[in-house]
Amino acid sequence: MSGSSPAARLQELFEGRRLTPTQRRIAHSMVRRAGDAPFLSSVELAELAGVSQPSVTRFAVALGFDGYPALRKHLREVAPAGPETGEETYNEYQQAVLGEIENLRHLAELLADPGPVERAGRLLAASRPLPVLGLRAASSQARGFGYFAAKVHPDVRVLDEGGSMLHDRIDAARRAGATALICFALPRHPREVVDALAYARDRGLTVVSVADSAFAPVARHSDLLIPAAVGTGLAFDTACAPMLLGRVLLEAMCDALPDAQARLEEFDAGAVARGLFVE
CATH class of the missing domain: 1.10.10.10 (Winged helix-like DNA-binding domain superfamily/Winged helix DNA-binding domain)
Known part of the structure; x- marks a missing residue:
């Protein structure tokens, strides 16, 4: 030093x-x-x-x-x-950005082996419906993933609210045919998320997790965990690497869905017909 x-x-x-x-x-x-x-x-x-x-x-x-x-x-x-x-x-804001750049470098090194991501993509593509879990700090990650996933996957169910009905919604997804669940888990880790993953596995769901560390509390209840570090240089965590990893998993899921491109083209045609976007 x-x-x-x-x-x-x-x-x-x-x-x-x-x-x-x-x-x-x-x-x-x-x-x-x-x-x-x-x-x-x-x-x-x-x-x-x-x-x-x-x-x-x-x-x-x-x-x-x-x-x-x-x-x-x-x-x-x-x-x-x-x-x-x-x-x-560098001032503290620059240091926070540089810290995130370093997190992205580590993620790039991790993705040198595409095997885990490709396996996750196949698991997510095959699950009908596909539950996407993320509470508190991770709720925006879950909603973002769910928004894009719904463009190519026929049945995506975002679970971004806790409470007594969370287990009910997991049960409903399982009864409807879900075989896998993807969880975004970021600090500080809610106990409710850990309990929900344990419940999901007890119900036979395969759990894919995106977490800030391979040693995060959700690890023991995950069948496949892919880590992406969060930035800690500001008062509240920044999650550029987990967000990017979520998009990578979406790409892998699209690769495993034979009709993904057709669904995207159908959406684009509908968006144009409705004048959905200003550009």
């Missing part, structure tokens, strides 16, 4: 940590004041970030230190203040 700027050294310390939004707010404040960070008291840092002093203590513990004094001592040793010369520096 010694060869990079103070801001970059701090960013490296925070990368890969599962921090709450409040803790990320503290981290961002430290990055913005990288030169001063090793010398701020817990009270000063709390005021700077607009959080409570106990939140600063919990933040230090989340990073693996006994408390804030141990964190500050570490920062003074590895990230001392000083002028930054001859180095390209």
